[in-house]
Amino acid sequence: NAGVMQNPRHLVRRRGQEARLRCSPMKGHSHVYWYRQLPEEGLKFMVYLQKENIIDESGMPKERFSAEFPKEGPSILRIQQVVRGDSAAYFCASSSGTREHEQFFGPGTRLTVL
Amino acid sequence: GEDVEQSLFLSVREGDSSVINCTYTDSSSTYLYWYKQEPGAGLQLLTYIFSNMDMKQDQRLTVLLNKKDKHLSLRIADTQTGDSAIYFCAEIVKTSYDKVIFGPGTSLSVIP
Numbered sequence: 001n002a003g004v005m006q007n008p009r010h011l012v013r014r015r016g017q018e019a020r021l022r023c024s025p026m027k028g029h030s031h032v033y034w035y036r037q038l039p040e041e042g043l044k045f046m047v048y049l050q051k052e053n054i055i056d057e058s059g060m061p062k063e064r065f066s067a068e069f070p071k072e073g074p075s076i077l078r079i080q081q082v083v084r085g086d087s088a089a090y091f092c093a094s095s096s097g098t099r100e101h102e103q104f105f106g107p108g109t110r111l112t113v114l
Numbered sequence: 115g116e117d118v119e120q121s122l123f124l125s126v127r128e129g130d131s132s133v134i135n136c137t138y139t140d141s142s143s144t145y146l147y148w149y150k151q152e153p154g155a156g157l158q159l160l161t162y163i164f165s166n167m168d169m170k171q172d173q174r175l176t177v178l179l180n181k182k183d184k185h186l187s188l189r190i191a192d193t194q195t196g197d198s199a200i201y202f203c204a205e206i207v208k209t210s211y212d213k214v215i216f217g218p219g220t221s222l223s224v225i226p
Contacts, residue, residue, distance in 0.1 A: 033214075042216060045215075055211060101145060103214060105156035
């Protein structure tokens with residue numbers, strides 16, 4: 001009964017490279033949320049996806065960031081041309097369709113941009 | 115606005131009670147949550163309370179809800195060093211879906 005899985009746990013990129021963060025929701029969960037936590041700051045909502053659909057992307061920067069949750073496979077958060085300010089912990093959470101607001105979090109991916 | 119507010123830091127001595135406070139904005143919020151984040155880890159759902167309740171007790175944890183003032187608190191009795199963590203309050207805001215809004219988190223330090 002695995003929980004929410006994220007990989008990699010740590011990711012180092014140089015400025016200008018691409019970062020791909022993966023999230024496998026809990027078994028039976030079809031709703032995925034991505035959050036960003038900057039050092040010494042709170043949790044900022046980025047995007048909410050259901051299978052193959054983006055429901056709310058109001059917290060995601062318009063440029064360089066994209067997210068998907070395909071029919072098969074994990075959800076991917078993609079950051080193109082990373083900058084130092086993208087260094088943060090990125091958390092994924094999942095929920096079921098019946099209790100969509102009860103979110104279960106993964107361990108996070110810590111992105112460091114050199 | 116959608117801001118959930120919390121004090122950022124709290125320091126208590128081991129064995130004392132901790133009280134973490136939160137104010138929220140949406141009076142129609144059906145659930146209110148407390149999450150715990152230990153260093154280097156993700157958030158873990160600690161407890162929640164239905165909006166039609168005033169209090170919920172779960173072992174060392176007591177949640178108090180004052181709907182009139184939109185005030186939520188989490189009391190940890192007999193605080194232990196293992197309780198040192200960041201505690202996030204969260205409310206539900208009705209948009210096109212039930213959107214969970216998190217507070218900034220309260221960092222609890224327990225002094226041995």
